[in-house]
Amino acid sequence: MGLFETLTDQELVTGSKGSSEQYFSALIDRHTTSVYRVARSITGSHEEAEDVVQETFLRAFKNLDMFDDSKSAFKTWLLTIARNQSVNIVSSVKRKALIFFGDRDKGEPELEFSSNPISQEPQDAETMLSIKQQFQMMEKALKKLPERQRTALLLKSQENLSYDEISSVMDVSVSSVESLIFRARKKIIGLVER
Amino acid sequence: MRHVDYQKRISLLVDGELNEASTGDLLAHLTECPDCMRVYEQMASLNNTLAKVTISIPESHLTGRVKALISGEPKETWVGWNLSLLKQVPIWALIAILAIGVGDMAGKTLTEALNNEEAPPRLDTLLQDHGESLSEIMINFGQGENSQ
Numbered sequence: 001m002g003l004f005e006t007l008t009d010q011e012l013v014t015g016s017k018g019s020s021e022q023y024f025s026a027l028i029d030r031h032t033t034s035v036y037r038v039a040r041s042i043t044g045s046h047e048e049a050e051d052v053v054q055e056t057f058l059r060a061f062k063n064l065d066m067f068d069d070s071k072s073a074f075k076t077w078l079l080t081i082a083r084n085q086s087v088n089i090v091s092s093v094k095r096k097a098l099i100f101f102g103d104r105d106k107g108e109p110e111l112e113f114s115s116n117p118i119s120q121e122p123q124d125a126e127t128m129l130s131i132k133q134q135f136q137m138m139e140k141a142l143k144k145l146p147e148r149q150r151t152a153l154l155l156k157s158q159e160n161l162s163y164d165e166i167s168s169v170m171d172v173s174v175s176s177v178e179s180l181i182f183r184a185r186k187k188i189i190g191l192v193e194r
Numbered sequence: 195m196r197h198v199d200y201q202k203r204i205s206l207l208v209d210g211e212l213n214e215a216s217t218g219d220l221l222a223h224l225t226e227c228p229d230c231m232r233v234y235e236q237m238a239s240l241n242n243t244l245a246k247v248t249i250s251i252p253e254s255h256l257t258g259r260v261k262a263l264i265s266g267e268p269k270e271t272w273v274g275w276n277l278s279l280l281k282q283v284p285i286w287a288l289i290a291i292l293a294i295g296v297g298d299m300a301g302k303t304l305t306e307a308l309n310n311e312e313a314p315p316r317l318d319t320l321l322q323d324h325g326e327s328l329s330e331i332m333i334n335f336g337q338g339e340n341s342q
Binding site for chain 2: 028054
């Protein structure tokens with residue numbers, strides 16, 4: 001395990017503030033996938049998700065001196081930036097025009113699946129295939145959810161954030177997070193059972 | 195408590211966000227209510243599936259590109275902040291020049307400024323200078339008036 005992999009986010013942020021790019025590179029390695037997942041779930045587009053990833057880390061790098069780790073974890077702060085960037089893209093006039101003219105999502109790469117590192121159980125190929133099929137079914141249902149419900153659910157189930165952290169990322173109350181996740185689950189279960 | 199309230203608590207239980215007292219109450223209810231137990235199994239299964247499989251980034255060297263972008267980007271520093279202010283000097287100089295120009299126009303009416311009319315004669319052109327002091331000028335002026 002490399003040196004930087006053993007350091008906490010807080011230690012990497014402190015090192016980055018001392019103008020060391022290596023520390024910030026380690027943060028990029030550690031959090032790119034999470035940022036991409038959030039961006040992809042909101043924008044629905046691989047290309048836009050990549051743009052969000054780049055813009056998110058750029059903003060984080062430029063504003064690192066303003067980050068206060070006593071107020072939130074680095075990952076929470078980063079995902080907040082990613083979510084805001086993603087929502088801006090979705091609501092942009094240009095994007096709506098592209099959708100209207102049907103130019104979006106041509107040649108989008110297919111989703112690739114892998115075992116979630118958060119999950120500790122090893123999976124054999126047959127089980128993975130079964131889970132993949134279930135996930136594809138669920139992914140169709142996920143797309144039918146309102147963005148806020150989908151984001152809240154995925155931040156919990158895939159990023160394993162607490163309700164407090166999700167409320168910080170989404171800038172809503174904890175009770176709103178509870179409600180969003182509950183309604184998302186009920187809706188997906190209803191869609192999958194049809 | 196209504197079923198929907200229990201089901202909301204089931205969602206919290208699945209996420210580990212339910213307090214101890216409410217957990218005990220809910221678990222007791224689940225043993226007696228097959229409908230709520232079914233909801234618990236569905237939510238737990240959904241959570242399990244979403245947690246096990248996740249979207250990975252298609253091969254695109256994304257982290258490499260992000261790092262290349264960052265390495266070319268200067269961080270905002272005290273010096274950088276002051277340099278960015280200095281870059282605004284030409285703009286302020288232009289504003290100052292415009293203000294002086296506008297100030298020069300002040301004292302003229304708009305018509306005069308636009309038509310470039312001659313300014314009305316000033317006092318020193320009315321009083322021609324013959325080498326007299328001001329008091330001599332005033333005395334002569336008064337004598338001239340008295341003689342009319």
